[in-house]
Amino acid sequence: MFEWLGITPQALVAQLLVGLINGSFYAILSLGLAVIFGLLNVINFTHGAQYMMGAFLAWIGLTQLGGWVGKPDWEVNYWVALVAAPLIVGAIGILIERFMLKRLYHLDHLYGLLLTFGLALVIEGMFRHWYGISGESYSAPEALQGGIRLEGLGLFLPKYRLWVIVASLTVCLGTWFVIERTKLGNYLRAGTENPKLLQALGVNVPLMITLAYGFGVALAAFAGVLAAPVFQVNPVMGSNLIIVVFAVVVIGGMGSILGSIVTGVGLGLLEGLTKVFYPEASSVVIFVIMAIVLLLRPAGLFGKER
């Protein structure tokens, strides 16, 4: 149907699928950033490194861990990693919050950004030191290998990619539900609006802040595990992504949870489309959109100016 543009439907669908995957990663990551920013007033630069750690932990579990404990056949499979990696990275995040970020809350918010930037450099540097930058591949679990062939349209849809989209959108919508519709979410939103008042009402706000950071970071690691079979697992995979996610956050604004999901997925799709129709611009299209949004609606699509 697009033959007149010189584009096959297969190519279009493949790029849209990649776009959707990227978009759902943007959504998960910007969601985590928004939750963290809401309570901590910190933009978590380490987010990309934590996403990378998630992917690396999955890879280490599958290929390295057995050797380390002396049982070469023993491995941590994908499904375990999908739960364990976010928990581990979340726990490390909680330590970072308790011992470092906490000391900066009384200062300008920029110091939080700088601290997490430094941490990102350290983490990235360590993984680069241990594993080099060439990248490791991680194969999808057996249940999700192969794909679905749609004969009528001549299309092939890889199962794993469909799973990534379903899983990440489920997590996004689940987070949205928890924050907007449950008691816990009420506290979270109250803490975002007015932490002092909430504390006066008897809620343990410092604990909530710590857990919110752990949760946001765990989301990043979850995205990392999902990404491991799609992209190469390498130490810089996170830092390249996080800058795009920053642009996504600027475009969407951090005011609304649903807003960041919609913006993330939408921009991923748009990037995929650009790859089909004008590949040269695909790596910059999001930054250009950011500039346009700043001109037309400086607070972002869903943002409130504070």
Place this chain on the structure above:
Amino acid sequence: MSPRTKALYLVLLALLLIVPFQNMVYIVFVMKLLCFALFASAFNLLLGYTGLLSFGHAAFFGGAAYVTAHACKAWGWTPEMGILAGMAYAAITGWAFGSLAIRRQGIYFAMITLALSQLIFFLALQLKFTGGEDGIQGVPRGKLFGLIDLSSDTALYYFVLALALFGFLAIQRAIHSPFGQVLKSIRENEPRAISLGYDVAKFKLLAFVISATLAGMAGSAKSLVFQLATLTDVHWHMSGEVVLMTILGGIGTILGPVVGAGVVIGLQNYLAGIGSFSTIVLGAIFVVCVLAFRRGIVGEWLALLERRRAAKAEAGYRES
């Protein structure tokens, strides 16, 4: 300026002037240091004196390096014209980025500048003239004003020194002018500056453009010194490095960025042999600075002097 500070500056200047006549310090290293000291000082005008954290200064530094390298190599321009071209590029991009970024504040400002500088990075990666992964190599140093041959390190050294001094004096002049006072008032209390009738956006933008232009000058000079413009110069790591130099040396102090640049560049040189260790060490310094050492080297030194003076004054008061 107290006589002591004046003396310090004069000694520094004298030391810089005699660099080509000794063998202890490698002259190219000093030129690199001058470029980065200028870069960090230009950045400090924005962070230290206006309170704006730009995370995208690599776009001006590295972009100007590319423009100068291309102008000198492909068009055969003389070095001073090449540097002017780089500065013009930096001023124009600085104006464009600045007018977008000042629409948001604080953390958003940092994120926007970072994202916009990534735009320049991808352009440098993809455009034809920038040579992709290789960058532009073998940039001729040329003849200054068509007369003075800069291919000798000594001649180039004095040229770079003159550029750096010009930059420092311009920054000094800006800080101590009424314009600089308005910038400081914006840093301290923006709503108040607005209520006093200042067009804050205009002042921020002007500070941004000046800072970007001087950062561009530093980048242009660096491309002549190393005869090279590469992706490293426009990468976001570079934007982070200049933030680190400024914080490590001391935000909002005049000599701070210079000292910070010296420490960071020295460390990088020293650690270069051990692979990715330099990233880890720089990151760790970042963390320590932010957690425990926010005034930076020069800032702490000034605070120490201040405490001593206060103690002395108190002792004198008690005696009398």
